[in-house]
Amino acid sequence: MEKVINCFQKRPDAVSRLICFPWAGGGSIHYARWGNVLNSSVEVFAVKLPGRESRAKEPFFQSMQQIVDEVVGVLLPMLKEKPFALFGHSFGAFTSFAVADHLKQVHNLEPVHIFLSGASAPYSEMRINAPKRSNLSDDDFLKWMSSIGGTPPELLANPEVLKLFVPALKADLHVVENYRCNNPDKPLLSCSVTCFDGKDDIPHDLQAWKSITSGDFTTRMLDGSHFYLKDPGNEKILLDYITKQLETSEIDYL
Numbered sequence: 001m002e003k004v005i006n007c008f009q010k011r012p013d014a015v016s017r018l019i020c021f022p023w024a025g026g027g028s029i030h031y032a033r034w035g036n037v038l039n040s041s042v043e044v045f046a047v048k049l050p051g052r053e054s055r056a057k058e059p060f061f062q063s064m065q066q067i068v069d070e071v072v073g074v075l076l077p078m079l080k081e082k083p084f085a086l087f088g089h090s091f092g093a094f095t096s097f098a099v100a101d102h103l104k105q106v107h108n109l110e111p112v113h114i115f116l117s118g119a120s121a122p123y124s125e126m127r128i129n130a131p132k133r134s135n136l137s138d139d140d141f142l143k144w145m146s147s148i149g150g151t152p153p154e155l156l157a158n159p160e161v162l163k164l165f166v167p168a169l170k171a172d173l174h175v176v177e178n179y180r181c182n183n184p185d186k187p188l189l190s191c192s193v194t195c196f197d198g199k200d201d202i203p204h205d206l207q208a209w210k211s212i213t214s215g216d217f218t219t220r221m222l223d224g225s226h227f228y229l230k231d232p233g234n235e236k237i238l239l240d241y242i243t244k245q246l247e248t249s250e251i252d253y254l
Contacts, residue, residue: 001075004048005028006048008032009036009043012043018084018085018246019087019096020045022046022049023089023118024090025165027053038239038242062171062175063179064176064179068099076109083246083249085112085113085242088115088116088117089117090226091173092117093118096116097114097121098179098181110190115196117195118198118201120204121205122181148226184211187212187213187215190214191213192217193212194245195217195220196220197219197221197222207219
C-alpha cells in the first residue's frame with residue numbers, strides 16, 4: 001500500500017477515511033499533511049501516482065482506467081471496513097469521480113461524501129469543448145498553464161524546477177483529455193456531493209456535477225484563483241467543512 005498511498009498519521013481506530021487525489025502533475029504531500037491537522041476520527045490517505053515522488057522512475061499512466069484499477073486494487077479491502085470520503089482538486093476531481101463510479105458499479109460501494117474542486121463535470125459542454133493542450137510544445141504549454149493560473153505559484157517562481165514538472169502535468173492532462181463519460185440518465189450515486197471553486201478561477205460548470213447523485217448537492221466558492229486551496233485561510237475553511245460533513249456522515253452511517 002505504501003507505494004500508492006501516503007499516510008502521515010496512521011489511525012487504525014479512526015471512524016472514517018478521507019482519500020485525496022492529486023491535481024495534475026501533483027504529488028501526495030499536500031494532502032498527506034492534512035492527516036496532521038484533522039482530528040483523530042479521520043485517517044487521511046493521499047494517493048501517489050507513477051512518475052513522481054518515490055515513484056519517479058515508473059512510467060506515467062496513460063488512461064483513467066489505469067488509475068482506477070490501481071487505486072481500487074490497493075484500497076478495496078480497507079474501503080469495506082469503515083465509511084470513507086473522496087477529495088480531489090482539478091485533475092483529482094476527475095479521478096475521484098472515476099473511482100467512485102467504479103466502486104459503485106463494480107463493488108456496490110459508495111463514499112459517504114465526495115468533495116470535488118476546481119473542475120467542470122467530465123460530461124459537461126464546457127469540458128467536452130475544451131481544446132486539447134497536452135500536445136503543445138513545452139514552452140507553449142507553460143504559457144497556457146500560467147495564463148489560466150493552473151500552475152502552483154511556487155513552481156512559476158522557479159522556471160528550472162517547473163520544467164521538471166512538465167512531463168507529469170502533460171501526462172495527467174492527456175488522461176483527462178481522453179477520459180470519456182456520458183451525462184448520467186439517472187444518478188449514479190446517493191451520497192452527498194460538495195463542489196468547491198476559487199472565485200477568480202476560470203469558470204467551471206460545477207452545477208453539471210449535480211446529476212451524479214440523488215443525495216445532497218452543495219457548491220462553495222472561496223476567495224482566490226485555481227490554487228485557492230493553498231491559502232491557509234481557505235485550507236482551514238475547507239478542512240473545517242470536511243470535518244463537519246464527515247462527522248455528520250458518521251452519525252448517519254452508524
